[in-house]
Amino acid sequence: MNKNKEQLLNKRYRAERRFRLYGQSAIFMALLFLTIFIFKIFSTGYSAFQKTWLIVPVNFDAEMMMIDQNPSKEDLQDADYYDIALKSMADLDQNANDDQKNQLKRMVSYFFEKEIKNEILNDPSLIGKTKEVYLTASDDLDQVFKGNYPRDLPEDQRRVSDYQLKIFDQLVAKGKVESKFNISFFTYADSREAELAGIASSFMGSIFSILVCLMIAFPVAVLAAIYLEEFAPKNRFTDFIEVNINNLAAVPSIVFGLLGLGVLLAIFHLPRSTPLVGGITLSLMTLPTIIIAARASLKAVPPSIREAALAMGASRMQTTMHHTVPLSMPGTLSGTIIGLAQALGETAPLILIGMVAFVNTIPGSPMDPAASLPVQIYIWAESAERGFVEKVSACIMVLLGFLIIMNLFAQIIRHKFEKKWN
Amino acid sequence: MIKIKAKNVDVFYGKKQALYNIGLDIEENQVTALIGPSGCGKSTFLRCLNRMNDVIDICRVKGEILINDFNINDKSCDVVRLREKIGMVFQKPNPFPKTVYENISYGPTIHGMAQSKQEMDEIVETSLKKAALWEEVKDRLYEPGTGLSGGQQQRLCIARAISVRPEVILMDEPCSALDPIATAQIEELIDELKKEHTIIIVTHSMAQAARVSQNTGFFHLGQLIEHGSTDKIFKNPDNTKTQDYITGRFG
Numbered sequence: 077m078n079k080n081k082e083q084l085l086n087k088r089y090r091a092e093r094r095f096r097l098y099g100q101s102a103i104f105m106a107l108l109f110l111t112i113f114i115f116k117i118f119s120t121g122y123s124a125f126q127k128t129w130l131i132v133p134v135n136f137d138a139e140m141m142m143i144d145q146n147p148s149k150e151d152l153q154d155a156d157y158y159d160i161a162l163k164s165m166a167d168l169d170q171n172a173n174d175d176q177k178n179q180l181k182r183m184v185s186y187f188f189e190k191e192i193k194n195e196i197l198n199d200p201s202l203i204g205k206t207k208e209v210y211l212t213a214s215d216d217l218d219q220v221f222k223g224n225y226p227r228d229l230p231e232d233q234r235r236v237s238d239y240q241l242k243i244f245d246q247l248v249a250k251g252k253v254e255s256k257f258n259i260s261f262f263t264y265a266d267s268r269e270a271e272l273a274g275i276a277s278s279f280m281g282s283i284f285s286i287l288v289c290l291m292i293a294f295p296v297a298v299l300a301a302i303y304l305e306e307f308a309p310k311n312r313f314t315d316f317i318e319v320n321i322n323n324l325a326a327v328p329s330i331v332f333g334l335l336g337l338g339v340l341l342a343i344f345h346l347p348r349s350t351p352l353v354g355g356i357t358l359s360l361m362t363l364p365t366i367i368i369a370a371r372a373s374l375k376a377v378p379p380s381i382r383e384a385a386l387a388m389g390a391s392r393m394q395t396t397m398h399h400t401v402p403l404s405m406p407g408t409l410s411g412t413i414i415g416l417a418q419a420l421g422e423t424a425p426l427i428l429i430g431m432v433a434f435v436n437t438i439p440g441s442p443m444d445p446a447a448s449l450p451v452q453i454y455i456w457a458e459s460a461e462r463g464f465v466e467k468v469s470a471c472i473m474v475l476l477g478f479l480i481i482m483n484l485f486a487q488i489i490r491h492k493f494e495k496k497w498n
Numbered sequence: 499m500i501k502i503k504a505k506n507v508d509v510f511y512g513k514k515q516a517l518y519n520i521g522l523d524i525e526e527n528q529v530t531a532l533i534g535p536s537g538c539g540k541s542t543f544l545r546c547l548n549r550m551n552d553v554i555d556i557c558r559v560k561g562e563i564l565i566n567d568f569n570i571n572d573k574s575c576d577v578v579r580l581r582e583k584i585g586m587v588f589q590k591p592n593p594f595p596k597t598v599y600e601n602i603s604y605g606p607t608i609h610g611m612a613q614s615k616q617e618m619d620e621i622v623e624t625s626l627k628k629a630a631l632w633e634e635v636k637d638r639l640y641e642p643g644t645g646l647s648g649g650q651q652q653r654l655c656i657a658r659a660i661s662v663r664p665e666v667i668l669m670d671e672p673c674s675a676l677d678p679i680a681t682a683q684i685e686e687l688i689d690e691l692k693k694e695h696t697i698i699i700v701t702h703s704m705a706q707a708a709r710v711s712q713n714t715g716f717f718h719l720g721q722l723i724e725h726g727s728t729d730k731i732f733k734n735p736d737n738t739k740t741q742d743y744i745t746g747r748f749g
Contacts, residue, residue: 381595387548
């Protein structure tokens with residue numbers, strides 16, 4: 077009898093230990109996946125924050141620029157920089173033939189003309205002199221310098237020729253290649269050329285979309301939640317509404333994209349590819365999330381507080397506005413932020429309403445065409461060029477950073493301001 | 499003098515009837531205790547008196563409740579005005595999660611009872627003094643009311659209720675969450691308050707009913723079995739059920 081009892085007890089302890097082990101291994105697995113994921117993104121992406129520059133001597137020859145010796149600002153604006161730019165590159169190899177000259181030109185980005193122009197606009201006294209100018213290296217050479225380029229492939233399978241590599245190696249040996257923090261990744265819009273592509277357009281697009289989404293979804297959702305929770309009679313009709321709000325939260329986002337396409341673009345003719353349409357579409361998605369969060373936090377306000385206010389002679393409206401709603405705000409706000417974070421990471425509906433278009437301008441308002449960060453990831457991930465691989469990871473890093481900050485903010489609001497009821 | 503006159507009051511929660519044909523007169527400036535076992539309907543009856551049952555969707559109240567000869571179940575009765583006249587203190591202390599000062603000033607603010615900050619300060623001070631709480635909280639008026647002890651919180655709720663000078667104060671088991679010392683303080687307070695207010699208190703404690711009330715009503719299964727002066731109910735009840743409940747044979 078006693079022995080049986082002992083066995084039973086041991087069995088129960090063993091079961092408990094086993095259960096704990098399951099739990100621990102589940103957490104270990106989750107952490108492992110997360111670590112691999114983060115490591116992969118960081119190891120591919122960190123190099124995108126560096127950009128390679130070629131330092132090339134440029135002779136600012138007035139004659140070639142077709143200006144006189146003392147040009148005005150306008151003259152400098154309108155001057156011809158192409159020839160001196162070409163010549164500077166060609167001069168890297170005195171013996172180059174025409175084909176090689178062409179190859180030399182392609183060692184830098186097509187912005188080289190503009191970069192040279194900026195140099196002289198900043199310092200007009202350079203006319204007639206020679207100065208070493210930083211020119212953005214082409215994305216292939218950028219990858220070569222970062223050690224990501226398969227140099228040992230046969231030449232016909234590479235986009236970089238042996239000749240270009242030879243000149244590049246000479247420049248490296250002379251210390252004329254430099255790697256600097258890639259500011260243009262944050263200030264340039266998208267580009268077909270990896271070395272010139274940046275996230276400014278998609279970043280602003282995301283910000284505008286989120287703002288539009290917030291301005292529409294928040295007031296509508298909060299009012300709906302307050303009405304349903306505090307004023308609406310509890311009957312079959314309100315039950316039906318509640319079920320459908322929950323259903324709405326489970327609708328795949330691409331369906332909202334179709335709705336945006338069919339209604340906002342086709343019927344209301346709102347401008348295509350804009351954060352305005354994107355934001356409205358996302359707000360439909362965010363609406364149920366905020367309603368559910370707001371209702372939950374309204375429900376969490378104890379009825380005794382409502383009774384206290386009502387018994388003091390407050391009207392239903394006063395009770396709600398003076399007591400219930402302020403007390404539910406922290407929960408509502410953190411739910412809103414989490415809803416917005418979801419919207420920020422949403423891709424499918426934005427693709428449908430055309431925010432996937434190639435946009436090489438930075439939007440100044442929600443009415444201008446723009447991409448968004450997750451769509452930018454999608455666009456770049458589709459590009460075959462090697463230079464975009466690291467950009468994809470870098471863009472993911474920026475997006476993840478944003479999401480983490482938003483979720484952190486939601487947590488802080490929840491922990492700091494939410495009332496604990498005993 | 500009779501302050502409140504309840505006639506043929508029936509209350510239904512959905513299809514279930516909670517109160518049957520209650521008729522009860524409540525004397526002005528006296529304490530009336532409502533006693534009875536749990537679920538007998540005494541709290542339900544109390545909540546009829548300031549129409550707090552309106553909040554419950556499925557609850558219906560029939561019959562007449564006359565306060566100052568005015569039927570509060572009449573359509574013309576404005577609940578906001580009614581609740582200004584009939585204050586209520588709940589079972590569990592429920593101060594607003596705001597400062598002590600804001601807890602008291604809330605009622606006078608929404609009813610527009612103070613024209614200036616000075617007048618409001620006065621109302622807050624007198625209310626807290628009447629609730630015998632002033633000495634304890636005068637230095638922490640701007641600290642949260644939820645930070646006070648349980649007994650202090652309940653007196654804060656009483657102070658909040660009397661801040662709008664109600665004629666009647668309803669108390670729903672005001673001491674059930676408190677320790678004996680805090681209970682004694684509240685009972686003392688009730689004795690003091692009855693000079694200016696008519697008080698109706700629901701209680702589970704026979705001893706408390708005997709100590710604080712002048713009149714008692716005994717409820718059982720939704721019916722008012724017996725009511726009269728506390729002395730009579732406790733010493734010489736007419737009904738055997740009352741006798742059994744008071745002597746602790748059931749309930």
